[in-house]
Amino acid sequence: MLTTRSLTIGYPRKPLAANLDLELRAGEMVCLLGPNGVGKSTLLRTLVGMQPALGGKVFLNGQDIYTMPAAELARHLAVVLTTRLEVGHLSVYTLVSLGRHPYTNWFGLLRAYDHTAIRRALEYTDSFSLADRFFHELSDGERQRVLIARALAQEPQVLLLDEPTAFLDLPRRIETLHLLRRLARQTGCAVLLSIHDLDLALRLADRLWVLSAEGTIEVGIPEELALNGALERAFRHEGVEFDATIGTFRLHTPTLGTVHLTHEGEGVAMAWTWRALERLGYQVYNGVSFSLPAVQVLPGPRWRVLTAQGTHEFDSLAGVVEFMREGRGP
């Protein structure tokens, strides 16, 4: 659908990435990842022709988008930008109907088919019930759905979104990504979005584009990029480490030493105890060992902490944390 040939992006004095050969396929959701400032937005803006490329070309179905008439391009390619939109008194239905701009006459008259397209866009994004509300009354999550509906009303083959999850809480973020993936599947349109949420991208994207600070891009399915170390390399400069075994960033660097953790009770209590100890700054090992300190999760749940000074029992995890924080462990 959308392909690039030796595309160079950035600003005349500061090229960000060079010689990109990329391809967006129909029905796929691609997440664009990368540390801040490497040019994710620039790449997106270049792909839609909002910003001139420094070199190379972008093709839509084999046609160069820079020479394509703007109205023609708008019928195939739609965007959702990250700028906060203040549109005044505009109902959701009217706002979505603006997506019909490339199809309507000089007055913006909506014909029967336009209304069908608007309704379909609203239905795809579960925002049909919002149609009569004013856009400014909506919550952030609802706004994002409506903006996606507006883009869909253009009936695009390619949908590009710049950080569509930026202002949302975790459930809304997951909801938005699910929605976009469903859209890609059902409408067969190619979806590309930039996102900061590595975890979500790894779980939900069909394919990842990982842009690195060096201006190179790695393309592949999420699992592959985790395996071959591409993710680790791309984010190394951020000052955090990507842990390929758990597929997320390692947040805590162990400072307090090691602790051994065993459990006889529920696995959930074990998992959260693990996290609590990690948060305190311990390197946690699983299993029985004779080295101290050691923490045992007992049925109940209750906790027993074994140290060189003796054994302590706790009814709550908070108690364990309080005790271990004092550095009694090592």
Add this chain to the structure above:
Amino acid sequence: MRLWLYLLLLILLLGAFTAGLAFGSVAIPFEQVMHILLGGTPQKASWANILFQFRLPKALTALLVGAALSAAGLQMQTLFRNPLADPFVLGVSSGASVGVALVILGSGAHGGLTFIAGLSLLGSFTLAAAASLGASLVLAAVLLLSRRVQNTLILLISGLMFGYLANAIVSLLIYFSQPERVQAMSLWTAGSFGGVTWTHMPVFASAIGLGLLLSLAMVKPLNALLLGDEYARSLGLNVRRARFWIILSASLLAGASTAFCGPIWFVGVAVPHVTRALFHTADHRALMPAVMLMGSTFALFADLIAQMPGSQRVLPLNVVMSLFGVPVILWIILRQRELRQTFAS
């Protein structure tokens, strides 16, 4: 519901227009007014004269200028995403006022002009021509600029600068001229719908008519611009070209109005806000015609009050608009609970 509002506005407009014909400094019985308008012979010959030579062109002018300034104001507010923008932000009226100041204050530096002669200049073709020339020069400069610059904000700032420059020139001219001429200049600044005679009307009406048609043709680009320049571009709109036509239409409207009636403030800012509040929408397909109806009605009523029916005195139009308009419009706008949201910014 929107249809009812349109109907209501139309009825109000007709009422205001009729009232504009029926009332004036000379009392003419209403049935005589109707009789004369329908082609009957008047009881007094002067009545027909007053009606056709004075009141009718004046009412028509008020109608056209009200619609013109409101439509221009709406376009500027949307283009600049600024609720305070008015038809004159681009400096067109400043250009016109320089032209007028040069004619009134600058001609015949030896002071052969008396106060009365200065007054007779008002509404003269020379004045309108000078104002049009001034307005056109600024308009040309702004249009040239609009084709070159990417950022709309730069246009706004340069318009402001044109305004300051023009003000400085006018102040300078005022500083060096006689009191009578300054008085004549201040009369022009007060604004009046009475200056357009039938000889001016064809030029005036066609300029305004063209501007109004252009602004109606711009409703779709204006709607796209509600989303901001970038979204508008992504919808396939050629933003620079749209901006050119919007500025051309707004400046034509503002320039023609100012050239023939003086700078009339207030309508251009207030009417779009009131209309948005009443119609509960930012959709220009609904707003543009509504704003024109509302603007015409407002201008006709303002002129009616300025006439002070039954008295020989005439109040300056700008004074009336502000004195009577501000409370009404504040009341309408403040009733809106979500004041901020009524405007796209």
